[in-house]
Amino acid sequence: MRINRVFGVAFGILFVVLDLLVGGYILSSGKAEVTAGDDAGTWVRVFTQAFELVKQDYIDPKKTSSEKLVNAGLHQMLSKLDPHSAFLDAEDYQEFQEENRGEITGIGIVVSGIDGRLTVVSAVEDAPAAKAGILPGDQIFGIGDVNVEHKTVEDIGPLLRGPAGTNVHLRIHRPSNNSTTDVQVIREVYRVNSVRDAHVLDSRKTANFKIGYVRITEFDQPTATELAHRVDGLLADGMQGLVLDLRFNPGGLVQSAIDTCGIFLPPKSMVVYTEGRDPAAHQEFFTDAASKPRGDFPVAILVNSESASASEIVAAAMKDLHRAVIVGETTFGKGLVQAQFELPNGAGMRLTVARYFAPNRETIQERGVKPDIMSSMTRQEERALLLRQRGSFLNPDEKELVAREKDEQLDRAVDALKGLMLYKG
Structure with a gap:
């Protein structure tokens, strides 16, 4: 089982990425059809009666605050729908909004329950956890003095959160070498670049063509602006072709993706375009009419199953739209759209409201995007790539792994660009 195949809850980068958010694009006010036996009023009355009985008769009144009961009910309701719909309490929702702006307080890990273990799905580069050496695939056994081996993702949220400058002690198990270590991480306010x-790229690899390389780790609000600046800088340096690396990129904001395409299209x-249950959910999204696409240079996009x-x-x-050649592995296949809704008490929810489709009218959900040039990586090569990207070397064996393993996918992308430039003359 591939460890990054399960979306979970992020702490320090809460709910980033792993879900496509369209915010105000799809906030339908249409009414869903009610079938016989599914009258909303009847079932709301059932819930209300049960709620009142719990408030009135449960033996321990400390456990029956109205806020806790309602939050628990909303959490269960949303979690039963699909892995991407979720209820966020007021604290989580505020943090979620901050993260979309790219500034976060925390340690910078995404955690999910995989095979009964609290597993790190990703560690944000340059965030505290990554700098401390925590890697995707690591399992969390303890936080502070608390054994969390039998805890849920929701249980550990309060244990991981805290003010900037405070320490959190993690007991980390690494299945790849069957080791368990204690790691001290200092919570920080960090900017997600x-x-x-x-x-x-080195001219020895590119046959003296000037091929640029840029990597995008996620799509947040500043991404397209930052990318345009970087591409302009590379063009000023004489770039003739570009490798855009989207490997291990879990997604982010749809508008950021559209604006990124506007740099090239x-x-x-x-x-x-999107289609949903409500006709209002059918929308088409275009690059800006005032966008200024950068030159007619070939582009290769690197992707993998994450x-x-x-x-x-x-x-x-x-x-x-024939603007890039895609190199690597078939992508994850998440073609569901979540809208975000703010609730009256400051809490919020993400709700799957539509599916999205590529310009050729094919769905991406559970199919992914198939590359033009297939190139797979072994688990060792993936691990070496992640270590190389993060600059986190915990021991001599990992240093040796990074030095030994080549990036075959990048080499294939460079070969494709060289071929295109030679053909173009």
């Missing part, structure tokens, strides 16, 4: 490693290009959601929007649009 989603556009990384912009540079011109003509104005008013349709990037994605490229999801907004990453798939970019890859599918650039492929379907």
Whole structure:
């Protein structure tokens, strides 16, 4: 089982990524059809009666605050729908909004329950956990003095949160080498820089073509602006082709994906469209009419099985509109759209309201985006790539692994660009 295949709850980067959010785009006020035996009023009265009985008769009044009971009910209701719909209490919802702006307080890990273990799905680069050496696949056995081996993701949230500058002690088990270690992490306010490693590749690898490289770790509000700045800098350095790396990118904001496509595609290009239960959910999304696409240079996009959601929007649009060659593995296949709703008490919810489709009218849900050039990685190669990207070397064996393993997918992307540039003449 691939450890990154399950979406979970993020702490320090709560609910980033792993879900495509369209915010105000799809906030339908239409009424769903009610079938016989499914009258909403009847079932609300059932809930209300049960709620009042619990408040009145449960033996321990400390456990029956109205807020806790309602939050628990909403959490269960949303969690039964699909893995991506969720209820967020007021604290989580505020943190979620802050994260979309790219500024976060915490340690920077995404945690999910996988095979009964609290497993780190991703560790945000340059955030406290990654700097302390925590890697995807690590399992959390303890937080502070609390054994969390039998806790849920929701249980550990309060244990991981805390003010900037405070310590959190983690007991980490690493299945890859069957080791268990204690790690001290200091909570920080950190900026998620989603556009990384912009540079011109070594000419010895590119046959003297000037091929640029940029990696996007997620799609947040500043991503497209940052990417445009980086691409302009590479063009000023004489770039002739570009590798855009979306591997291990779990997604983010749909508008960020659209604006990213606007850097490369003509104005008013349709990037994605959505269809849902309500007719109002059918919408088409285009690059900005005033966008200024950067030059006619070839682009290769790197993807793998952990490229999801907004990453798939970019890859599918650039492929379907013949602006990029896609290299790597078939992507994750998350083609569901979540709208976000704020509730009167400051809490919020994410609700799956639509499916999204590529410009060629094919769904991405459970199918993913198939690359033009297939190139797979072994687990060892994936691990070496993650270590190389994060710059986290915990021991000599891992240093040796990074030095030994090559990035075959990047090599294939470079070969594709060289071929295109030679053909173009």
